[in-house]
Amino acid sequence: MSILDKFRLDGKVAVVTGGGRGIGAACAKAFAEAGANIVIGARTMSELESVQAEIEALGQKAVVIKLDVLNQDDRENFINAAIDAFGRIDILVNNAGGFPPKPALKTSIDDFEAAFRFNVSTALACTQLAIPKMIETAGEGSIINISSVAGHEPCSQFVAYGVAKSSLSFLTKELAQEFAPKIRVNAIAVGSTKTEALNTVLTPQIEKDMVDLTPMNRLGEVEDISACALYLASPASAYLTGDIIQVNGGLNSLNMKMPRAFD
Numbered sequence: 001m002s003i004l005d006k007f008r009l010d011g012k013v014a015v016v017t018g019g020g021r022g023i024g025a026a027c028a029k030a031f032a033e034a035g036a037n038i039v040i041g042a043r044t045m046s047e048l049e050s051v052q053a054e055i056e057a058l059g060q061k062a063v064v065i066k067l068d069v070l071n072q073d074d075r076e077n078f079i080n081a082a083i084d085a086f087g088r089i090d091i092l093v094n095n096a097g098g099f100p101p102k103p104a105l106k107t108s109i110d111d112f113e114a115a116f117r118f119n120v121s122t123a124l125a126c127t128q129l130a131i132p133k134m135i136e137t138a139g140e141g142s143i144i145n146i147s148s149v150a151g152h153e154p155c156s157q158f159v160a161y162g163v164a165k166s167s168l169s170f171l172t173k174e175l176a177q178e179f180a181p182k183i184r185v186n187a188i189a190v191g192s193t194k195t196e197a198l199n200t201v202l203t204p205q206i207e208k209d210m211v212d213l214t215p216m217n218r219l220g221e222v223e224d225i226s227a228c229a230l231y232l233a234s235p236a237s238a239y240l241t242g243d244i245i246q247v248n249g250g251l252n253s254l255n256m257k258m259p260r261a262f263d
């Protein structure tokens, strides 16, 4: 058996939240290229359908489901869609998430809790639905949480997002302990990666500053993240659980110049 065979996902089924664009879409396409069938969910059907067409062009099947990860009925339909369409579920990527930076004194408790709910509670809720089905249909599984460098390195104005992603990373470690050896749970702490979400804050000057502060001297591409996700999803990482892989171009602090409270 070639070592490259360990990166194959033939016969497996992956479900990806937020799979309509950006990192989620790239993960879905990488898994399809490796032989998996895919379920992707997000709120915008037209974007999901574009990704579905790309997956079908790769020779795999893709089911698209309207999903708001904050809604429990949607989450149930999403996980059940994998069983209905393909009879199994092997891989879950908890990718949908995010939250804009905001000064701490302007971050309401509602904001703080909303960031936690969107990034952490939804990942736990999808995991709770997926694990019994993984065990029942595949006997094992791999769960990948999309965390952030902001959850590992402190930065001004990231009190809500940073604490939420930090919690998502720790949730990953907790679940890995509880569900080993059948279910592996790992995370990717993503650095600044070129997606629509990042584009909303980029100006040419901000981009230049970010690149200058990044040891690898560029922003991430979605394929930098999906290559790591493929490793975590596949038997290549069979001995890895509870880990947070830092795919961030070598950062050991955030590459954003954020104003401090007394600037």
Ligand SMILES: NC(=O)c1ccc[n+]([C@@H]2O[C@H](COP(=O)([O-])OP(=O)(O)OC[C@H]3O[C@@H](n4cnc5c(N)ncnc54)[C@H](OP(=O)(O)O)[C@@H]3O)[C@@H](O)[C@H]2O)c1
Pocket: 017, 018, 019, 020, 021, 022, 023, 024, 041, 042, 043, 044, 045, 047, 067, 068, 069, 070, 095, 096, 097, 098, 099, 146, 147, 148, 149, 189, 190, 191, 192, 193, 194, 195, 196, 197, 198
């Ligand atoms: N890009 C970066 O630099 C970066 C850095 C660190 C971490 N991350 C993390 O990476 C993940 C993906 O971010 P991205 O940059 O790929 O963002 P993106 O390009 O904006 O894509 C986000 C995807 O999630 C979907 N989504 C948003 N809200 C949703 C909801 N309530 N329910 C279901 N799906 C939802 C979006 O579709 P709809 O809007 O149609 O629902 C879209 O398909 C996030 O968890 C983010 O925190 C990104």
